Amino acid sequence: MNINKPVLLIDEGKCRANIQRMASLCADKKMSFRPHFKTHQSLAVGKWFKEVGVSKIAVSSLSMAEYFSKEWNDILVAFPTNILEDELINHLAQRIHLNLLVESLETITLLADVVKFPLTIYIEIDTGYHRTGVYFNDYQVIDSILEVIKNADCLSFGGFITHSGHSYDCLGKEEVLSLHHINKNRFLQVKSRYIADYPNLIISYGDTPTTSIADDFDGVDELRPGNFVCYDVTQVQIGSCDFKKIAVVLACPVVSIHKERGEIIIYGGSVHLSKDLLKWQDKGVIYGLLAEKTEEGWGEPIENAYVYSLSQEHGKIKMNESELLKYKVGQIVYIYPIHSCLVISSMRGFTTLRGEILDVYRGL
């Protein structure tokens, strides 16, 4: 493969193994699996999910639902419904089984007024993340939303969803498990309160850290993680995966070497990697780690080699002097991303290790 500028490489084998692992977990625990496609954003990668029996998905915007509606018939937009897109809502609801997320009386009231085709409503529950959602014990708001759904011709109630996004702040498996314990129990309280009135309701759970680490999902009906499909350095730091499971790297040309500062400069900056960052061991803030190149793709991280600064198109990499001597201008280096969702959104396309370019959603 001829790489001469920043290219996002995807290792299909690693990616398919990540998909299979999560699908098996769901099968073992008798949960349904509604993977979140906001990470890979790709119809081509979506086909790998179909091959393990997945038939319903989550996405993060109505526009993304439109992209996936070409090949998927059961789509949940896991984002508070944007009432301004009522035309697109109706367009999609007419063609596919559309599931929307609501977390306020205000939105469900507006929605009930404009919807012309049947769709399913999930109520988002806040089990502690405090981004969006009705707080798990705020039954008054939940009841008021349910009342509007009951009285609306085109709306039916599907169940509850939660996203424990604060699991991304955990360091290590124990912290993730403790948080999972709290969140799942809060979520089950909601289920137990409403299951008598709505015996078919499902509760949909799932962020990548808890679904990668936890084993106890008793009472959960559906898992909905997204990031696990490619993983990234953030997930390694949390404890969700090891480096072997990271299925994407950004391949970047070396354009300059500054031995006096122990630095190489790559063509690969914030427009490619995004500005997502984390504090890594004793290195301070980093924007990526270097991966060893192997015959098959990439292996372990290169010791002490990391992206420590980004401009629009420049990446600055620090590394040990002995390592630095191996590089020349015009070589390609591989960067494990900090956050795979954002690098994929920035790059708007994957290239497989066989050089095939995969179709990706190009909207926003």
Add this chain to the structure above:
Amino acid sequence: MNINKPVLLIDEGKCRANIQRMASLCADKKMSFRPHFKTHQSLAVGKWFKEVGVSKIAVSSLSMAEYFSKEWNDILVAFPTNILEDELINHLAQRIHLNLLVESLETITLLADVVKFPLTIYIEIDTGYHRTGVYFNDYQVIDSILEVIKNADCLSFGGFITHSGHSYDCLGKEEVLSLHHINKNRFLQVKSRYIADYPNLIISYGDTPTTSIADDFDGVDELRPGNFVCYDVTQVQIGSCDFKKIAVVLACPVVSIHKERGEIIIYGGSVHLSKDLLKWQDKGVIYGLLAEKTEEGWGEPIENAYVYSLSQEHGKIKMNESELLKYKVGQIVYIYPIHSCLVISSMRGFTTLRGEILDVYRGL
């Protein structure tokens, strides 16, 4: 104009005034003006520069040079030459006056071997930013690069360029002026050493903070700023501009209001705004500030209203309770970006206040 999802608005009047101001500075000081187009990335905005007499530009990648080569004939790629793109280099050099930046003997040697059409080389000088460039007093390296240029059939020497990117770390005009003083003097030392041998060499200078604030450019031949075309919150903090000069805002729908936390949630996240951040007054890290909506577009920032957290599509805004009461789900808010270059690169398109969509480079 019907906005129902995140849209990047550009105020043509503010933008043209920013362009005129910088063009006048260059005219007054008898410098040539080679604006950096990596910020707006748009042929349409480029036309506004043509109208004030600009005929040469800088860009940040060869791909971007290709995009602008449709309408521009004198382009500098202000990024260390990526030798792997030799085909594109030759393709462009055959059609336009292509100017490349080199900062190592290694690259100029490789380049001299592959170039088949005449092009101009600028040597990048590091006057203190330490990203790329030959250190300003490292004459041995400069001499060795000049020697290769002299002996290469297709290469001619244009002069020196520097980018004082560390001016972005300055807080206030005094700091910018002190840094400008150091950098310009270092840069002039390089000029004075080589001007006898190369009487036509030019020195090209220019980041937005110094070119917005400083007045003394004696000896500088060319200014090359980019960000000034739209400015942003970072430039306000540095002291380069006031809020009135910020020519872009991200318009975002309100999708949720959490009064209990003093927060509104917008459809507008890191895929739109980018994860660029800064520490703002007593607010800690922020990702944007709210702008007042006016009949003509936008005015001053709304007091104490700021984006304090971003997910992929969600933005969380903190504001005073009295302000919060004015908002409803389905309204549009305007966000001043932290860094206009990145929000433009993420959004890949502008909409003018008349609702016209402007063409923007869509590559990377």
